[in-house]
Amino acid sequence: MLGLGLGGLGLAAAARAQGFDPAGLFASGEIGWVEPMIPGVTLFQDAAGTIPVTAAGQPVGLSKFTAGGQIGFVQATALNRPIYQLDAQGRGCLAHNGLNQWMAAAAIAWGSDEATICAGVRKLSDAAQGVVFETGTNSGGGGAESGVFALLAPRTAADFGVNFKGSQISAATAASQAAPKTVVVTGIGKISADIVRLRINGVPDAQSAADQGLGSYGTYPLYAGARAGTGVYLNGARYPSVGINRLLTEAELAQLEAWMNARTGAF
Template identity: 30%
Template sequence: MIKTPLSTVIGGAFWTPKATILGGTSKTFDQLIKSLFANGEQGFVYDPNDLSTMFQDAAGTVPVTGAGQPVGLILDKSGRNNHAYQTTSSSRPILRKNATTGAYYLEFDGSDDFLQTSNIDFTATDKMSLFVGLYMSKSVLQMIMETSTNYVANVGAFELNSGEITSGGYVLAYRATNNTNQYSYQPVKPIPRSSVIVGKINMGKQVYNAEGGVLLRENATSTDNIYSGSHIGGAFGSYPLYIGRRGGTALPFAGHIYSLIGIGRLTTDVETIALEKLIAKNTGVTLSV
């Protein structure tokens, strides 16, 4: 990997604007996911565009066959069996199809829809890479995903929300072992809009510098990151993942999710850009890379 003057460093991996993947052929989504988790990394991958991974009930007995049906269970494609489910029928997101891109997505109603997993054990890592393709329809404070029922009260938990600090801006944060919140957030952004979000957390690096802490990137452009607290060390925890609602009780998400991926390491430039491009194609976002 080559570092350029435009590169942002985080844990040995760089984000370089307009970087090009050289050599070989582009991988399909499934091929890329398989390579991402080839070394036993912990994580999760939810792909609404793969109908074979979804069921209308939480028990997984009624397959999802097309748009307009509820999703009570979506299988994890990371190979770690961190499947996401919803036992209450009225709180299940609905599968829809984008008429322009042809891609499927989960529609969350902004009221009581959410999915959750059993505990995901991230205690062996202090690094995290997150990828989300979404459409957001409201500018209110809303939870996209969060480990534990509230990350503020649980060391090693993390969250991605919108609207907490600035209208339409995303926030990526985690709770450090010294009980401070480390976060990165964006300025005011227009709503509604579609986004490909990449978040990277490195607990082993000091915040307030270019090498670590929390970094947030939207549509292949790094934001004006603002950090809080000061901490080195620690690891993530073992908590359920909640998608679309804090702890299943608050801050409901109003919008669409096309892809949701988390991996317990920092992805490389090549991996990051490849995932962004694949997610952007489904989401209908034009990237600058």
Template identity: 30%
Template sequence: MSILRAGVRARQSLVGDHARRGLVGLGIPEIAVTALFANSEPGAWYDPSDLSTLFQDSAGTTPVTSHGDPVGRVLDKSGNGNHATQAVSASRPVYQTDDTLRWLKFDGVDDFLETPIITPSTDKVQVFSGVDVISLSVAEISMLMEIGSTGFNAVNMQVPTNVNGEVRFSASDSSVVYLSETNGVAAPLAAVIAGLGDLDGNPQARHRINQGAYATAGTGGTTANIAANEMFVGAQGGFTRYWAGDLYSLVVRFGPNLTTQQIERAEQFVAGKTGVTL
């Protein structure tokens, strides 16, 4: 059985069992993520399972309370204040819950969230996402997250809503884009996707799905810090390549490389929020 399909089946089994016991998301404590920002590392952490961080409007005056509410503001739990917002009502993702899990649904048409300018001040980044993609129907690659849309000194994660079923993680220096790629991903896809970028390392970009084998890219280049920019969630630059899927968790950290144990614990924490066992 492939890792991707195993993840889907594991999610179905976990939700069915843990829904009865109310245990989904409680296996790994939040310290697995809060510790990643212990030294004020730049980045952001969005947790739709925490209703206190969700608001229907971009100003944060109307809390999200019910399935189907629009989400115009998601508070950043990393401590950096990089709250993700959407001022346009029609472009807001929607909060959903099955009374066990909680997530944001992006429609792949015009939904996205945007942060203030984030200044990474480093050439290293780690991204942990918990997603569910029901079908692959969009003709082009779409963006789950992106910081820097010019192509260089940028980071993005592309999760398959395109018909070719590709997952990509990209980290770029001032002249080269390092793109790790997994092909032939099948839907439905319930997965924890970890993307690790190190523009001074080997490889310089790598990602894995449900703790499977890493796809890697890059063996050398001109090291440069990732540029300061807004981060977009659900689109490229907020204007194209909209993402269609369910987002259960997103952690983006700019800082020193993590240990294997730190990576695995972050993945396991996100898995609990997503309803996937690893």
């Protein structure tokens, strides 16, 4: 039986996703990550990657990347590991409890002033800001680091949002997105051109042309599900994700969002 996300536009998206592998976006040596979340292949219960995830309800200590230069998201502490679950449509995701579950990848040398981040995300509450992904220790206005970015669910309230920061922060927020809500969200940033764009379910939603200052996105750990592993925890679930240190063409972006939606069922 087809899930809800495979009807209508979802069916078309699934068709476009046939044969597409986001690892191909890295053919010229780009930096970033592809996190496909495949049980028994890229998901493991332990941080060492010796015990495969084989069923819903199992903890995830390693979510391997298939491109981009790093091993994957890791959580060495059993108490802090997200849980592999199947949603109502039978799609796999990593559930984060909003209290103490998070993962991190070793420092990524981004080496560019461009970034495209695309992920399937479900948020269960709008009561507090939640980090889906963030580089560094605080991408917000109070953070001292330059060259950082974040995808947030929510960012302020009933929304999804992104922060992109060279030496100054620029942000975009998609409003009227009250929890519980599942989306494919794409954040696009370029420091030198002061580009910040936010797409929800394959459609442009919000943007900002505020000055991002100078520089490139820097070399920082990449956190998933929390701010630096100490707070701003995600209350919801993460589906597969991709981040890359360049802007995508319109055709590449359409393929990536269709691929992501086939694994998320958001639209």
